[in-house]
Amino acid sequence: QVQLVESGGGLVQAGGSLSLSCAASGRTFSRYAMGWFRQAPGKEREFVATITWNSGGTYVADSVKGRFTIARDNAKNTVYLQMNSLKPEDTAVYYCAARNSPVTSSNKDVYAYWGQGTQVTVSS
Numbered sequence: 132q133v134q135l136v137e138s139g140g141g142l143v144q145a146g147g148s149l150s151l152s153c154a155a156s157g158r159t160f161s162r163y164a165m166g167w168f169r170q171a172p173g174k175e176r177e178f179v180a181t182i183t184w185n186s187g188g189t190y191v192a193d194s195v196k197g198r199f200t201i202a203r204d205n206a207k208n209t210v211y212l213q214m215n216s217l218k219p220e221d222t223a224v225y226y227c228a229a230r231n232s233p234v235t236s237s238n239k240d241v242y243a244y245w246g247q248g249t250q251v252t253v254s255s
Contacts, residue, residue: 133157133244140249151212153227161205164230167212169223184233217253224248
């Protein structure tokens, strides 16, 4: 069992930056691939970024490529999402997720554990 708690969301102007963190409980954190997803009002939850168990591979959605970076620190049981050059269309609730596999995936249905989400609002 893994419990995930996101933090770092907030209100920022377009062009600004935010850094999200996701703290995980459980001693097996290092075995899981981790992902970030987001959900805007009236829209489906969509993939943002994912990282392998050992940080050997990362993958981000085309919509955030070059602006968002995912990283993890297994010693701290934490995964991060650095968001730069934010746009109003990045406004959403951001969720951290853990997969019962060391391999990354952009498919939200394969992630077994989810955090409660943190709101990110980008004003124009």
